[in-house]
Amino acid sequence: MGTNLNIDETKKLIHQLVSIPSPSGFTDKVIQFVDDYLKQLNVETKRNNKGGLIATIPGTNEEEHRMLTAHVDTLGAMVKEVKDNGRLRLDLIGGFNYNSIEGEYCEIHTASGKVYTGTILMHQTSVHVYKDAGTAKRNQDNMEVRIDAEVNNAEEVRQLGIEVGDFVTFDPRVQITANGFIKSRHLDDKASVAILLQLIKRIKEEGISLPYTTHFLISNNEEIGYGGNSNIPPETVEYVAVDMGAIGDGQSTDEYTVSICVKDASGPYHYGLRKHFVSIAEQNNISYKLDIYPYYGSDASAAIRSGHDIVHGLIGPGIDSSHAFERTHEKALIHTEQLLYYYIQSEMVI
Incomplete structure (x- = not known):
């Protein structure tokens, strides 16, 4: 070589x-x-x-x-909707499945340049509340972003500067192992x-x-x-x-x-x-x-x-x-x- x-x-x-x-x-x-x-x-x-x-x-x-x-x-996503519960509905960028981003940490990039962190979750995540937490479809209707901010409704989210069309990016979680593997999104x-x-x-x-x-x-x-x-x-x-x-x-x-x-x-x-x-x-x-x-x-x-x-x-x-x-x-x-x-x-x- x-x-x-x-x-x-x-x-x-x-x-x-x-x-x-x-x-x-x-x-x-x-x-x-x-x-x-x-x-x-x-x-x-x-x-x-x-x-x-x-x-x-x-x-x-x-x-x-x-x-x-x-x-x-x-791959990534955009904010599709600011939901009434203070969370975000996504629209995917690229060809992948919603189940592959369930539980992933993410960032929301606003048009003004501010960045907020969050987590991508099923709406029906809690097994203590939702009987269908394990069986509900992983799709646009059920997946949402939980923002790391004190927001309880759409108005409070918009006051942060978050709006439809903002990009949402996924934590790569990169790791390089001692035996030569590279793991990352x-x-x-x-x-x-x-x-x-x-x-x-x-x-x-x-x-x-x-x-x-x-x-x-x-x-x-x-x-x-x-x-x-x-x-x-x-x-x-x-x-x-x-x-x-x-x-x-x-x-x-x-x-x-x-x-x-x-x-x-x-x-x-x-x-x-x-x-x-x-x-x-x-x-x-x-x-x-x-x-x-x-x-x-x-x-x-x-x-x-x-x-x-x-x-x-x-x-x-x-x-x-x-x-x-x-x-x-x-x-x-x-x-x-x-x-x-x-x-x-x-x-x-x-």
């Missing part, structure tokens, strides 16, 4: 990234964090009108470009953002001359379907989304390898690029798994749907319990970064 791989710094970056609230639509702070990191490396960056960040490293071939993307936007896809930042740092520190001009899109609308569908330079030939590998029954992906997606809900990924990833992995002793994600779409598939004439691929670290209480292992981070390290120095597949 390549040298100068600092997995401790990658894990530190993940910890920093997941600790910055950034549901889709509320990503300015985390984008600024990434921009500041890249500017310290003297990497050229620019913002697109959607708020995403594009970093560019010139290569020997300026006529054919590559683009890699990972997204900093996460929002590893999708901040683990991959950290990997790309480390990759860019290696390029700069090692003075690597890339064969093709390479762009890195840090997208901020992937969870709602269109983060990577624009701002793709016309010279781009290969476009690779770096996102999580989903784990579950029938899947081959695990927490210790890089997952190479062959197909998701959008259809097959480019066959030649997939074989190229496999060849690189086998030549460099990189552990990988091929997999199909049946209920999944990426920024690469969004780019294809929007009409770009590109070769598209999807790889990423295997992550357990996606869109819930996520976990991965440093081995998956290492193998993903190594595959990308050799990929960006390789020749294109067409």
